[in-house]
Amino acid sequence: MALTVSHDADFLNRVVNHPSVKPYVSLGFKGDMDLSAIVADPANVFLANEWGGFLLVARPGYVYELHTQFLPEGRGKPAYEAGREGCAYMFTRTDCLRIDTYIQHGHRATERYARAVGFKHWGSAEIHGHPCYYYVLTLKEWARGLNLCQQQHSLQS
DSSP states (O other), X not given: OOOEEOOOHHHHHHHHTSTTTHHHHSTTOXXXXXXXXXXXXXXXXXXXXXXXEEEEEXXXXXXXXXXXXXXXXXXSHHHHHHHHHHHHHXXXXXXXXXXXXXXXTTOHHHHHHHHHHTOXXXXXXXXXXXXXXXXXXXXXXXXXXXXXXXXXXXXXX
């Protein structure tokens, strides 16, 4: 299913509080998470499909901080395809020049996913006492990964 811009905070809250998702996104936060105010902020972008999506929180300098959450049915290839689609949306339909994300140490599948979509490891950070890796995707690096020559060659055939 394709991503759509969503303002459905209830859906996002159900996904982030789901037992199969919360351990990966909560950084130890106890109780139910409520992202309604973040979704309501017009500067932020929530791209959703039927299994979850991407919450991109606007930061200064045309940077967006990415928060990824998918139910198990939407992980793997569907999440990879959604990630590529989400990056295309952010870099072509918004003012985004860079997307930053943090991945807790030990979440190797999430790291592989980030690298597969094009993110580069830029360093480490600690968030609420949890060590994390810092990954970044810039507009320039995203554009380099488009492989336009291959697509153009296919169109000429």
